[in-house]
Amino acid sequence: MVSPILELKNINKSFGHVHANKNINLTINKGTIHGIIGENGAGKSTLMSIVFGLYQANSGTIKINGKEINLRSPKDSIINGIGMVHQHFMLVENFTVLENIILGFEGELVFGKNLEKAKKDLKNLCDTYKLNIDLNSTISDLSVGFRQRVEILKSLYRGAEILILDEPTGVLTPQEVDELFKILRSLNEEGKTIVLITHKLIEIMDLTSEVSVMRQGEMVGNTKTEDTNKEQLAEMMVGRSVLLRLDKTEANTGDVVFKVEDLTVKDDLDVTRVKNVNLEIRAGEILGLAGVTGNGQTELLEALSGIRKVESGQIYLDGKKVSDSQNFLDPRELKDQGLAHVPEDRQRMGLVTDFKAYENLIFGYHDQQPFSRSSILNHKDIISHSKKIMEEYDVRPQSPNLITSNFSGGNQQKIILSRELNEKPKVLLVGQPTRGVDIGAIEFIHQRLIDMRDKGAAILLVSVELDEVLSLSDRIVVMFDGKIVGEKENTNVTDRELGLLMAGVV
Amino acid sequence: MATVDKSRVPWWVSNLIVPLVNLTLALFVSGLFIFIAGENPFEAVSLIIYGSFGYIEGFAYTLYYTTNFIFTGLAFAVAFHCRLFNIGGEGQAYIGGLGVFLVAINFSFLPVPIVWLLAVGGAVVFGAAWAFIPAYLQATRGSHVVITTIMFNFIAASLMVFLLVDVIRDTTQMGPHTVALPEEQWFPSFEDFAALFGIKIRYSPLNISFLLAIAASFFVWFLVWKTRWGYEMRAVGHNTQAAIYAGISPYKNIIIAMCISGGLAGLLGVNEILGVHHKIVAGFPAGYGFTGIAVALMGRNHPIGIFPAAFLFGILYQGGSEVTFDMPNITRYMFVAVQGVIILFSGALENLFRPQIENFFVNRLNLKAKA
Numbered sequence: 001m002v003s004p005i006l007e008l009k010n011i012n013k014s015f016g017h018v019h020a021n022k023n024i025n026l027t028i029n030k031g032t033i034h035g036i037i038g039e040n041g042a043g044k045s046t047l048m049s050i051v052f053g054l055y056q057a058n059s060g061t062i063k064i065n066g067k068e069i070n071l072r073s074p075k076d077s078i079i080n081g082i083g084m085v086h087q088h089f090m091l092v093e094n095f096t097v098l099e100n101i102i103l104g105f106e107g108e109l110v111f112g113k114n115l116e117k118a119k120k121d122l123k124n125l126c127d128t129y130k131l132n133i134d135l136n137s138t139i140s141d142l143s144v145g146f147r148q149r150v151e152i153l154k155s156l157y158r159g160a161e162i163l164i165l166d167e168p169t170g171v172l173t174p175q176e177v178d179e180l181f182k183i184l185r186s187l188n189e190e191g192k193t194i195v196l197i198t199h200k201l202i203e204i205m206d207l208t209s210e211v212s213v214m215r216q217g218e219m220v221g222n223t224k225t226e227d228t229n230k231e232q233l234a235e236m237m238v239g240r241s242v243l244l245r246l247d248k249t250e251a252n253t254g255d256v257v258f259k260v261e262d263l264t265v266k267d268d269l270d271v272t273r274v275k276n277v278n279l280e281i282r283a284g285e286i287l288g289l290a291g292v293t294g295n296g297q298t299e300l301l302e303a304l305s306g307i308r309k310v311e312s313g314q315i316y317l318d319g320k321k322v323s324d325s326q327n328f329l330d331p332r333e334l335k336d337q338g339l340a341h342v343p344e345d346r347q348r349m350g351l352v353t354d355f356k357a358y359e360n361l362i363f364g365y366h367d368q369q370p371f372s373r374s375s376i377l378n379h380k381d382i383i384s385h386s387k388k389i390m391e392e393y394d395v396r397p398q399s400p401n402l403i404t405s406n407f408s409g410g411n412q413q414k415i416i417l418s419r420e421l422n423e424k425p426k427v428l429l430v431g432q433p434t435r436g437v438d439i440g441a442i443e444f445i446h447q448r449l450i451d452m453r454d455k456g457a458a459i460l461l462v463s464v465e466l467d468e469v470l471s472l473s474d475r476i477v478v479m480f481d482g483k484i485v486g487e488k489e490n491t492n493v494t495d496r497e498l499g500l501l502m503a504g505v506v
Numbered sequence: 507m508a509t510v511d512k513s514r515v516p517w518w519v520s521n522l523i524v525p526l527v528n529l530t531l532a533l534f535v536s537g538l539f540i541f542i543a544g545e546n547p548f549e550a551v552s553l554i555i556y557g558s559f560g561y562i563e564g565f566a567y568t569l570y571y572t573t574n575f576i577f578t579g580l581a582f583a584v585a586f587h588c589r590l591f592n593i594g595g596e597g598q599a600y601i602g603g604l605g606v607f608l609v610a611i612n613f614s615f616l617p618v619p620i621v622w623l624l625a626v627g628g629a630v631v632f633g634a635a636w637a638f639i640p641a642y643l644q645a646t647r648g649s650h651v652v653i654t655t656i657m658f659n660f661i662a663a664s665l666m667v668f669l670l671v672d673v674i675r676d677t678t679q680m681g682p683h684t685v686a687l688p689e690e691q692w693f694p695s696f697e698d699f700a701a702l703f704g705i706k707i708r709y710s711p712l713n714i715s716f717l718l719a720i721a722a723s724f725f726v727w728f729l730v731w732k733t734r735w736g737y738e739m740r741a742v743g744h745n746t747q748a749a750i751y752a753g754i755s756p757y758k759n760i761i762i763a764m765c766i767s768g769g770l771a772g773l774l775g776v777n778e779i780l781g782v783h784h785k786i787v788a789g790f791p792a793g794y795g796f797t798g799i800a801v802a803l804m805g806r807n808h809p810i811g812i813f814p815a816a817f818l819f820g821i822l823y824q825g826g827s828e829v830t831f832d833m834p835n836i837t838r839y840m841f842v843a844v845q846g847v848i849i850l851f852s853g854a855l856e857n858l859f860r861p862q863i864e865n866f867f868v869n870r871l872n873l874k875a876k877a
Contacts, residue, residue, distance in 0.1 A: 305751070306753075307750055307751055330753055330755075331750070331751060331752065331753035332752070332753025332754075333753070334753075335753060341751070343751055348745075348747050348748070349745075349747045349748050349751045350748065350751065351745075351748060352740075352741050352744045352745045352748050352749075353744075353745070354744045354745075355740070355741070355744065359737065363741070363748070363752050364751070364752035364753055364754075366734060366737055366738075366752075367734050372733075372734045375733050375734045375735060376732060376733050376734070377732055377733060377734060377737060379732070
């Protein structure tokens, strides 16, 4: 007899303009391992943070064991038997395991009988679930896998009946993943309900008994794991909506103008994010780079545009080597060589949102004629130039003196796009050109990119929107875990094929 | 409390009304202090006004203080546009003064106007050099300028005491100061100018450095808003990531902004050495470097705002000394407290009433638009 332990009804949550959860309904049955799968940014973590009381939903109801409850803080959730293990552990590094677990509950525990009892209870828990933790070791001495176990133990000690794990395997080695899964299974055998948030299909198939799929803030499917397969899940995850139709003729390609050889790039934490990538882009073609967020696309774009150091490999522009691990051109020098870059994150990188629109319209080209002469900015020319391209790219409102943060997302994106396209680059790197942009602007932006292609630019389009990649690209490569895992001509490739490549299934 | 659409707030509301409301509140609270201390606040205000405007020498003193505050206020503002909190103006001014003196005394064989130019250059170079080290540490090692510049204030103070006691002391005198510069190098003072027109007035420290301060204000305005360097500094300050993307080097701009900031602070040395003391006196920056921070914050880091803010603090300094002279219950420290209250209301609590005031005006404008 299955009975629901946790029921969510019509949960909505917005952050500013972003609707992170749209009318989510979810039922989690007692004693199951329930997987929630979806791409990064699909709204999984937001949903579970609502369940754990970290965020409050804008509307909707939450029931635990059939009783409607109001979760205002993690404390309410803990009292109701919900425990959460976060992606980033919340432990005090220089405390012992024991100290971390009783933190916040210490009250009368710090000395004497109660502390002894706590120790005994914890030992029992460790034994029951084979956690194998030494309560007196200091957190900073423990490996990541053990720290995660401490988090699990902490939740159990506080009486968790439902344990939510947010991307628990992201930081683990394969061996540690096996260990974790063993522990989760034994927890499940003892009657605990487990919610596993992940974007890895393999984990869902391995571990869960039921699975829910989220995409772009919506719940798109609920099923028993045994009734489905990886392919079907991948399809649901990536989605299949109507392709936007575009006036696009056959590409008229020329020579290879941009070439990447054996490129390896590390991120700020020294983790290798791009692994031996090879790419070639011809003049007059759009190469689409598809992939789930966080598989190295960001680091790749940064390395190609001169923002991030190349670890090994070479980049050629127009047959000339522009970057390797020893020598590299900085972003401005690359601009001079005819490379333009529309970055993935417009507010973090593409714009100075506190600047006026005209200041952003010359951003990166501000030292060139006619915008500046002998280091003095030429206001008159900048303003007239700004008015001209704001009109050409239909940036609304057309006021160069308005502060950029007052423009809508779509118009901010147009500001960047007009700035970069206006330079008539030989190579154009575009990251997520239509993220958070309204439909009308999407069409406009897409048409502009096609126009650039027809004028002979070599374009690299990086997007997590499969529709976008499919409707714009002439050729498509798929990136997974830092590697290029597939290359297809965009003639009769299906989104399903790409979805499988993106999920790392084949 | 709904948030206000910033774009619809008229400029005069956020740049005039809000500071005036804050200032009024600060004066009201200060008035309470004075009342509690057992004096009549209204009398104190009239004393302040008399002391700073009521007679020509008093007004000259006000402008002399204003000069110093303009230099240190501009110094802080320039660094702040690159989001660097340079609280080392005090030390940079001190070392700037050393530059003025060393240049003036060593080049005394040159014609006086050239010595002046060189001495101003010396102030800028020495002040900039003193700011360069924290800037370099910030740019390459991430050592926070707040920490390093405040440490450099102490180092500057110790270094100057050492120099004034052991190296460049006027050995014929007992005090920690240098010999005086030759009299022809002294900056023309306000009384000299007045004498040209046949007006005889008593001594005041006001000198042509005041004009230099006005020139520096124009320079800062031009630099920050009209040149490529200012543009790049502001870009780094507002969004370092975006600056890197656009090929603007944060490293370079941190150093440039700090050096310009230090150079401007160094100009305080010109006012004090060439204009007033005509020699280096231990401790001549006297806290102007720190008050400059408040001046810049109150003036919203814009030269047009810094001038009135500096003038206000000039009034407080000059009028304040008048009050402490005439009212035995009010000590000098009382006026430090008054300054503190003004800094508190116009700096730290700047946003206390901003949303309400802006809302009020936006609503009124909306009503007008409907009617």
